[in-house]
Amino acid sequence: MLKNRIIPCLDVKDGRVVKGINFVELKDAGDPVEQAKIYSDGGADEICFLDITASNENRETIIDIVRKTAKECFVPLTVGGGVRTIQNITDLLLAGADKVSINTAAVKNAEFVKEASKKFGSQCIVVAIDAKKVSDNKWEVFTHGGRNKTGIGAVEFAKKVEENGAGEILLTSMDKDGTKSGYDVDLLKTITNNTNIPVIASGGVGTLDHLYDGIVKGGASAVLAASIFHYGEYKIKDVKEYLNSKNVSVRL
Amino acid sequence: MNVTIVDYQSGNISSVINSFTEVGKGKVNLEVTSDINKIRSSDKIVLPGQGSFKSCVDSLNRISGLVDTLKDFAITNKKPLLGICVGLQMFADIGYEEEETKGLAWISGKVSKIDNQQGKFKLPHIGWNEIEIQKESKIFKDIKNKSHMYFVHSYEFIPKDKSVISATADYSSKIVCAVEKDNLFGTQFHPEKSDKIGLKIIDNFLKL
Numbered sequence: 001m002l003k004n005r006i007i008p009c010l011d012v013k014d015g016r017v018v019k020g021i022n023f024v025e026l027k028d029a030g031d032p033v034e035q036a037k038i039y040s041d042g043g044a045d046e047i048c049f050l051d052i053t054a055s056n057e058n059r060e061t062i063i064d065i066v067r068k069t070a071k072e073c074f075v076p077l078t079v080g081g082g083v084r085t086i087q088n089i090t091d092l093l094l095a096g097a098d099k100v101s102i103n104t105a106a107v108k109n110a111e112f113v114k115e116a117s118k119k120f121g122s123q124c125i126v127v128a129i130d131a132k133k134v135s136d137n138k139w140e141v142f143t144h145g146g147r148n149k150t151g152i153g154a155v156e157f158a159k160k161v162e163e164n165g166a167g168e169i170l171l172t173s174m175d176k177d178g179t180k181s182g183y184d185v186d187l188l189k190t191i192t193n194n195t196n197i198p199v200i201a202s203g204g205v206g207t208l209d210h211l212y213d214g215i216v217k218g219g220a221s222a223v224l225a226a227s228i229f230h231y232g233e234y235k236i237k238d239v240k241e242y243l244n245s246k247n248v249s250v251r252l
Numbered sequence: 253m254n255v256t257i258v259d260y261q262s263g264n265i266s267s268v269i270n271s272f273t274e275v276g277k278g279k280v281n282l283e284v285t286s287d288i289n290k291i292r293s294s295d296k297i298v299l300p301g302q303g304s305f306k307s308c309v310d311s312l313n314r315i316s317g318l319v320d321t322l323k324d325f326a327i328t329n330k331k332p333l334l335g336i337c338v339g340l341q342m343f344a345d346i347g348y349e350e351e352e353t354k355g356l357a358w359i360s361g362k363v364s365k366i367d368n369q370q371g372k373f374k375l376p377h378i379g380w381n382e383i384e385i386q387k388e389s390k391i392f393k394d395i396k397n398k399s400h401m402y403f404v405h406s407y408e409f410i411p412k413d414k415s416v417i418s419a420t421a422d423y424s425s426k427i428v429c430a431v432e433k434d435n436l437f438g439t440q441f442h443p444e445k446s447d448k449i450g451l452k453i454i455d456n457f458l459k460l
Contacts, residue, residue, distance in 0.1 A: 001423070003379060003380045004379075074274070076445050096270055122406070197375065198374050198379070221378070251380040
């Protein structure tokens with residue numbers, strides 16, 4: 001049977017790994033290539049790089065990191081941050097990324113997801129949705145790392161990107177991100193129930209139970225986390241052994 | 253040994269190149285090309301494939317003489333060829349992704365959408381799944397039954413002759429995930445993305 005995926009995410013700024021607390025306070029903690037290799041050797045099912053400064057600065061740094069990582073890690077590599085054009089995608093894929101994650105550009109122009117999935121195949125197009133709760137059981141899409149409100153409903157948008165050919169949705173709760181208080185399980189449940197493509201849960205993991213909740217209660221196909229791995233609180237192996245002990249199937 | 257990864261301008265083949273480079277280091281001379289003379293003089297061919305069945309077939313056909321050269325190589329001269337993902341699917345007579353499209357017709361069968369049982373199973377089938385080995389295959393040497401491989405696809409190859417099936421994976425139904433027929437090998441999963449165990453499959457192919 002298909003296993004639930006555990007995906008460590010590395011937030012990269014200026015070629016270094018950082019993890020933002022609510023996207024503001026950044027701490028520096030390492031070389032991304034080395035980190036990715038440690039994760040991959042440790043049993044990560046995929047590696048995700050998020051270039052958090054890509055929106056404004058030159059893209060060569062992340063492309064160079066992707067190139068080096070892809071020569072050493074033989075698990076899928078997803079790269080996001082500042083992916084706005086077909087050329088951006090081409091550059092990342094040629095450097096060795098397996099998937100790209102599109103965020104702001106997907107909101108600005110729905111046709112972009114369609115064009116990208118048509119050109120490269122749905123298998124490599126992930127749409128990253130940053131959602132914030134606006135009222136009971138209602139979430140809205142935000143862009144630019146959570147700064148800009150769009151007025152677009154998260155459910156409506158998720159359905160739209162599926163229709164446009166996205167292969168997966170990377171769903172981040174902006175309310176939970178960096179809080180270590182767990183995923184927004186209601187948000188997850190709502191999106192997974194309303195779409196037929198895999199959803200990756202993101203934003204808020206502080207304990208192993210949170211990962212369990214994302215999969216079992218939220219219906220996520222994969223769980224993404226950054227800081228719990230990054231600061232060595234847990235190893236990928238710990239996560240997998242824990243989930244396995246709770247009858248959640250993972251690749252051991 | 254000369255091994256050629258066929259670069260026919262369809263999809264992302266960086267990971268295939270990286271993994272074969274890693275495994276073949278110092279052992280094989282690796283070419284990444286669509287040059288039919290180079291393909292002809294190769295000892296082994298890797299046929300990757302990403303995107304839709306139709307887009308891959310169209311791209312192959314766009315390069316003059318490529319399909320005939322591949323056929324000479326794999327069918328007439330019976331030299332080892334490994335198809336990966338849509339590379340495997342193209343072995344079929346026909347595919348139904350986007351629109352009905354003729355395949356290479358090397359192994360009789362069709363490529364159709366996975367039956368997701370009215371949305372019960374999410375598509376694409378993305379992630380790590382266990383392979384169930386159905387027959388001994390040269391590329392599965394030292395690969396344990398129920399090993400995990402990385403998948404990403406929505407369409408499946410359904411061969412007419414079930415004896416070509418070397419492994420299946422359980423997702424909605426028993427999906428054909430590897431075939432072996434004489435010198436023809438194919439995997440629906442991505443050995444190049446399947447960690448050490450995937451690299452072992454590549455190694456097995458290179459050692460044939």
